[in-house]
Amino acid sequence: MNSSTQSSVNRVEGEAISLASPRDFFDLMKPRVITLVIFTACAGLAAAPGSADPLLAAISILALSLGAGAAGALNMAYDADIDRTMKRTRMRPVARGTVSVNDAYTFGIICAVLSVLIMALASNYLAAGLLAFSIFFYGVIYTMILKRSTPQNIVIGGAAGAFPPMIGWVAVTGEISLDAFILFMIIFLWTPPHSWALALYKNGDYQAAGVPMMPVVKGAKSTRLQILLYSIVLVLFAGAPVLTGLGGAIYALTALGGGALFMVLAIRVFNSRAGEAGSAEEAALYAVRSGDKAARDLFAVSIGYLTFLFAALLAEHGFGAYISIPGVGS
Amino acid sequence: MTGDHQTGNGDSAETETETGQTSGLAGIINSAQPDYTKSTERVEMTDAEHLAQKKRNAAIAWSLVGFMALIFTITVLRLSANIAGGAS
Numbered sequence: 298m299n300s301s302t303q304s305s306v307n308r309v310e311g312e313a314i315s316l317a318s319p320r321d322f323f324d325l326m327k328p329r330v331i332t333l334v335i336f337t338a339c340a341g342l343a344a345a346p347g348s349a350d351p352l353l354a355a356i357s358i359l360a361l362s363l364g365a366g367a368a369g370a371l372n373m374a375y376d377a378d379i380d381r382t383m384k385r386t387r388m389r390p391v392a393r394g395t396v397s398v399n400d401a402y403t404f405g406i407i408c409a410v411l412s413v414l415i416m417a418l419a420s421n422y423l424a425a426g427l428l429a430f431s432i433f434f435y436g437v438i439y440t441m442i443l444k445r446s447t448p449q450n451i452v453i454g455g456a457a458g459a460f461p462p463m464i465g466w467v468a469v470t471g472e473i474s475l476d477a478f479i480l481f482m483i484i485f486l487w488t489p490p491h492s493w494a495l496a497l498y499k500n501g502d503y504q505a506a507g508v509p510m511m512p513v514v515k516g517a518k519s520t521r522l523q524i525l526l527y528s529i530v531l532v533l534f535a536g537a538p539v540l541t542g543l544g545g546a547i548y549a550l551t552a553l554g555g556g557a558l559f560m561v562l563a564i565r566v567f568n569s570r571a572g573e574a575g576s577a578e579e580a581a582l583y584a585v586r587s588g589d590k591a592a593r594d595l596f597a598v599s600i601g602y603l604t605f606l607f608a609a610l611l612a613e614h615g616f617g618a619y620i621s622i623p624g625v626g627s
Numbered sequence: 628m629t630g631d632h633q634t635g636n637g638d639s640a641e642t643e644t645e646t647g648q649t650s651g652l653a654g655i656i657n658s659a660q661p662d663y664t665k666s667t668e669r670v671e672m673t674d675a676e677h678l679a680q681k682k683r684n685a686a687i688a689w690s691l692v693g694f695m696a697l698i699f700t701i702t703v704l705r706l707s708a709n710i711a712g713g714a715s
Contacts, residue, residue: 314672
């Protein structure tokens with residue numbers, strides 16, 4: 298490009314002109330998290346009684362994805378200082394300096410407003426209100442208050458991630474029912490064992506960043522016990538859709554098989570030394586490493602577990618694979 | 628950076644940083660204000676900066692077109708549903 302095509306601009310002295318690409322702004326929205334949001338919202342939408350215009354339903358899902366992306370952008374803007382210190386997050390656009398903090402906030406707020414507006418137009422005001430609340434909950438309550446102040450951060454903050462299937466449900470029905478609440482609770486109860494499994498083997502990262510995750514504050518042993526307790530509650534609660542008739546035979550089998558695997562891995566983590574500092578002794582170091590592997594396995598399987606539970610609901614209600622269980626459900 | 632804040636503090640969302648800036652919600656509002664203490668300068672953009680700006684502008688343009696299409700689609704679907712509902 299020759300100099301005649303170059304533009305001159307006013308800029309504040311000492312500040313760089315942005316080199317951020319659209320891809321960097323897309324990465325701000327945490328696309329991998331959004332895929333799970335879309336998936337669980339689709340399950341909620343399909344499982345809800347009644348019918349919605351397919352195109353309007355698709356637009357509602359798009360609005361929800363945009364809202365989740367907005368929350369992700371606000372999170373990355375505020376947490377840039379933490380992200381810079383952690384291996385897992387240091388390549389995020391704000392942390393590596395490609396997108397400025399101000400640009401990330403602006404992008405997040407614009408996306409949030411547009412997502413709520415689109416949701417209100419495409420579905421109903423209750424769904425839009427829930428979406429607005431979930432963005433606020435994640436972007437402000439969790440990110441700006443809970444995350445840096447309490448080891449219960451992801452327990453309470455997990456509510457933000459639990460909203461998508463409920464919003465999908467409400468987009469169709471216009472009301473919150475028991476089944477919508479059950480879908481919410483499944484993700485809410487799933488979040489602690491899932492996040493703490495990650496925190497156990499990334500303990501050093503969180504400690505260095507000063508984030509009061511459970512293993513940092515209460516220690517690895519207490520965290521492993523709490524993972525086990527939450528896993529028991531989760532696996533039992535995952536059977537609730539069968540009792541209300543929301544889940545059929547496919548869901549019941551998935552919840553049973555997935556729940557058994559989840560429990561085996563949670564017990565393995567409980568009996569391991571995951572999250573503890575290794576000593577110079579080879580045997581102790583090996584025990585810690587094998588414990589960290591158990592925590593990694595639980596983290597990976599927990600994602601599959603949730604995916605399969607909601608895939609079962611999607612198959613039963615979206616693709617006509619529902620087989621009722623005699624004598625169970627309403 | 629204007630949006631920086633302390634970590635692991637635990638007391639509240641509004642804290643004073645070492646540089647005297649406020650974090651939390653007040654910090655966000657403050658960081659959005661132009662810094663009038665600094666003077667502006669007129670600079671030539673490099674090729675990379677110019678290309679990045681062009682890509683961002685194109686993305687914004689396509690997003691606006693998409694948004695308009697979305698609003699149009701929603702309006703047509705809602706109107707047709709209401710007309711069908713009114714006719715029955």
